[in-house]
Amino acid sequence: MSESPANVTLLLHAAASGDRKDVDALMAAIYQDLRRLALAHMSEERRDHTLQATALVHEAYVKLIDQRNTNWNDRVHFFSVASRIVRRILIDHARARNAEKRGGPVTRVSIGEQDVAAPERNLDVIALHEALEELATLDEQQARIVELRYFGGCTIEEIAELLKIGKRTVDRQWLAAKTWLFDRLSEGGVESEAGGDRGR
Amino acid sequence: MAGDAMARAHALFTRAIELDGAAREDMVREACGADAEALRRVRLLLQVAKRTTDFLESPAVAAVDPLAAAVPQAAGNYLAVGVLGVGGMATVYEAVQENPNRRVAIKVMHQSMSHPDALTRFRLEAQTLERRTWTR
Numbered sequence: 001m002s003e004s005p006a007n008v009t010l011l012l013h014a015a016a017s018g019d020r021k022d023v024d025a026l027m028a029a030i031y032q033d034l035r036r037l038a039l040a041h042m043s044e045e046r047r048d049h050t051l052q053a054t055a056l057v058h059e060a061y062v063k064l065i066d067q068r069n070t071n072w073n074d075r076v077h078f079f080s081v082a083s084r085i086v087r088r089i090l091i092d093h094a095r096a097r098n099a100e101k102r103g104g105p106v107t108r109v110s111i112g113e114q115d116v117a118a119p120e121r122n123l124d125v126i127a128l129h130e131a132l133e134e135l136a137t138l139d140e141q142q143a144r145i146v147e148l149r150y151f152g153g154c155t156i157e158e159i160a161e162l163l164k165i166g167k168r169t170v171d172r173q174w175l176a177a178k179t180w181l182f183d184r185l186s187e188g189g190v191e192s193e194a195g196g197d198r199g200r
Numbered sequence: 201m202a203g204d205a206m207a208r209a210h211a212l213f214t215r216a217i218e219l220d221g222a223a224r225e226d227m228v229r230e231a232c233g234a235d236a237e238a239l240r241r242v243r244l245l246l247q248v249a250k251r252t253t254d255f256l257e258s259p260a261v262a263a264v265d266p267l268a269a270a271v272p273q274a275a276g277n278y279l280a281v282g283v284l285g286v287g288g289m290a291t292v293y294e295a296v297q298e299n300p301n302r303r304v305a306i307k308v309m310h311q312s313m314s315h316p317d318a319l320t321r322f323r324l325e326a327q328t329l330e331r332r333t334w335t336r
Contacts, residue, residue, distance in 0.1 A: 038261045039293075056261055090260055125260065138207045139214070146256070153259035176214040178256055179249040186248075 003029045005066040009074075012065060016077050027085055034060055034085050056153040057082035076162050080144065083152030087129065090151070094125045123185070131184040135177060142177035145170060201237060209241040216242060217249065278306060290322075 003011075011029050014022040037060050057079050065078060136143035141163070148154040148162065156174065160167040201209070216228050224246075232239040284292040284305055293306045 056259065086260065137203070138210045142214075149259075150256045151260050153261065172214065172217050175217055175249060175252070176210070176245075178252045179213070179245055180210060182252045182255050183245065183248045 003033070003064070005064060006069075008064045009066040009069050012070070012074050012078055015081065016073055023081065026081060027088075030060070030064055030082065031085055031089070033064055034082060035089050037063070038086055038089055056086060057148075058154070058158070079148060079152060079154065079158075079162055083147045083154070086153075087147060087151040090125045091129050098126075127185055128181065131181050134184070135180055138180070139173075139177070142173045142180075145173050146177045146181070149174060201241065205235075205238065206241075209238045209245070212238065213242045213245040216246060278304065 008026070008029055011022070011026040015026040034056075038056060060082050061075065061078050065074070070078075132143055132146055135146070144163070145159055148159050149156070154162070156167055156170050159174075160170045163170070212228065212231050215231075216224050219227055228239065228242050232242065278295040278297050284294050290307050293308065295304050295306045296302075297304050
């Protein structure tokens with residue numbers, strides 16, 4: 001690990017004040033470590049599907065942070081920052097991959113009916129990222145739940161604990177967010193908002 | 201649908217999920233009132249919700265290709281520690297080999313590239329690289 005847990009913990013404390021500069025410093029410090037962890041998860045996942053339930057950011061927290069000097073707020077803060085970083089790592093990766101591909105513009109893969117059983121394999125992470133930004137303007141908490149769950153790998157229980165809301169509320173918000181995103185990313189939109197009057 | 205209207209419909213939909221049957225229908229109808237567009241949108245989302253069972257249920261890191269491509273960990277105790285590059289045909293991983301202890305690069309072909317021609321080219325490349333090593 002490139003930074004000592006004591007250092008990262010200090011950065012985390014500084015970032016908790018909400019200063020943009022401190023948050024950036026924290027993100028820079030843990031980006032590489034998180035990337036390594038993410039990669040380990042990706043390769044391990046194939047061998048042991050039970051790992052799907054493991055929160056990536058939880059593992060990062062245990063490895064990167066000095067537990068003796070942290071409080072509840074630090075934990076919540078770390079989980080959200082780390083989930084955001086994982087999101088960025090995957091977007092960076094997708095962009096790099098798209099740039100590598102010869103032959104012009106990015107090919108976007110939409111979700112078709114047939115992909116519902118395993119839609120993630122065909123999911124365009126950049127399109128998801130953009131849709132998630134939009135969702136955040138409608139409902140910030142729902143967008144945050146998606147970030148923690150999909151990018152951070154947190155369980156419903158962990159999110160309920162982090163956000164101090166009931167498990168059933170998380171469930172409901174998660175379903176609402178998923179539905180909205182699914183609709184947004186579906187082929188042409190189940191209802192294409194961007195398409196204006198289409199289908200009327 | 202304007203942003204405000206969309207936000208309102210989404211909020212209504214979020215509330216509606218919790219209810220069942222007649223209670224749901226009553227709530228939605230009452231809340232939407234004369235707003236036919238909101239009513240249509242909420243009903244649509246309620247339909248879509250039934251189809252999202254598996255959507256986004258595996259964490260993103262488990263879903264990304266080719267990062268999720270199998271890294272030959274079992275063969276020779278390699279542990280992937282980073283991605284050096286991703287190309288159209290393959291991903292090159294930075295990996296650590298346990299014995300002998302050294303850093304190596306592992307090239308893993310994308311699954312879509314496993315047709316015979318690509319495999320032949322891949323083997324040829326490996327042979328060329330091997331020759332290079334020997335001449336040093």
